[in-house]
Amino acid sequence: MxxxxxxxxxxxxxxxxxxxxxxxxxxxxxxxxxxxxxxxxxxxxxxxxxxxxxxxxxxxxxxxxxxxxxxxxxxxxxxxxxxxxxxxxxxxxxxxxxxxxxxxxxxxxxxxxxxxxATSYPAEFYTEGVKVVTVRIERFLATSKTINYIPAILALSQARKQEAVEALYVNKKGEVLEGTTSNFFVFKNKILITPKEGILLGISRQVVLELAKKEYKVTLRPIKYEELGSIDEAFLTASNKEVMPVVRIDDMVVGSGKPGQNTQRVMEMFRIYTRGE
Known part of the structure; x- marks a missing residue:
């Protein structure tokens, strides 16, 4: 080659x-x-x-x-x-x-x-869902996509030690912001929630918001760490991850422990939009 x-x-x-x-x-x-x-x-x-x-x-x-x-x-x-x-x-x-x-x-x-x-993640990441962990690392210029990835490298090192695919940043207020290379969404009572501030505004995130608004109520607000135990579903978005379901956060099982119905619908909408499938 x-x-x-x-x-x-x-x-x-x-x-x-x-x-x-x-x-x-x-x-x-x-x-x-x-x-x-x-x-x-x-x-x-x-x-x-x-x-x-x-x-x-x-x-x-x-x-x-x-x-x-x-x-x-x-x-x-x-x-x-x-x-x-x-x-x-x-x-x-x-x-x-x-x-x-x-x-x-x-x-x-x-x-x-x-x-x-282009490379793809294993198919089971999408059919079975993935584990993520939370880390409390303060970042500089989170709204700018800089090449300084020291916080991300440190956070992902912690994640991999715990057999997790991604690490989610949590700020001093106890708010879950985003992943090292992804944005974070949750479903709670059929409402799609994602942070509005203190994050990099992802392009895949924007696409998901545009698509989801056609079928779901969407709220942009902080997600408290304490809320994670009561959410129904969660997923990540990124150019390389697309829409990736999350079934475990730290030691907490999300929902049934499998990709939820609403997350699967968002995945389907994204797939149709990008691939026409």
Missing amino acids: SKPIFYINGEFLPEDEAKVSVLDLGLLRGYGVFELLRTYSGKPFRLKEHLERLKNSADQIGLRLPKSPEEIAKVVDELLVQNRFHEANIKIILTGGVSPDQITPLGTPSLFVLAYP
Whole structure:
């Protein structure tokens, strides 16, 4: 199988020729933002929204886009043509670029776009549901999708030690916010609930909200940790997870311990919307 083609600061290069300066602020200081999306039927899903969020994240940390969103979209399209994957994951990375003093972003920001074959989680994650754990780790700029994933790495390390798929952040108020790479939803008395603030506004989250409002009452509000023992269903959303049912949180069994009827309906709506199935 041929090497994936990446876009590195204006050049389309095979993976083994793609080079990043050791003086780039993304490497030296973790100064950068990114987006992850996937294709359906070979087309980038909600690319416009992802690029809008990339710009918003960049604005929050004082980074400027070296290309317009429209120009980046053309790069993504060309990358997909060159790679010819059946379905692809696409990662768009923006960093502070090379810095003479290794801390001040004075030069041109770096732009990398990576494409690689889309991967799937095991089927049983969706048919049987998954376990997640909660962690109390404070984050910086939760509303910006930065490349600094130290809290997520620490949280996921805890999760894997407990044979969990994801870790959910809980803040000082005892509110369950989101996962390290996903948004969090619960069903309670047939009402779909998800946090409104203190989270990254996921694109898959937005799609689920748009679809669910057609059939369910939807409430955007904090979810208290103490509530988790009385919820009926729960699930995660993310570009790579899509809609993933949660059946255990820490030592608590969610509902019947199997993916609930409402969650299965949301999964079906999402599948029809993205794949036409």
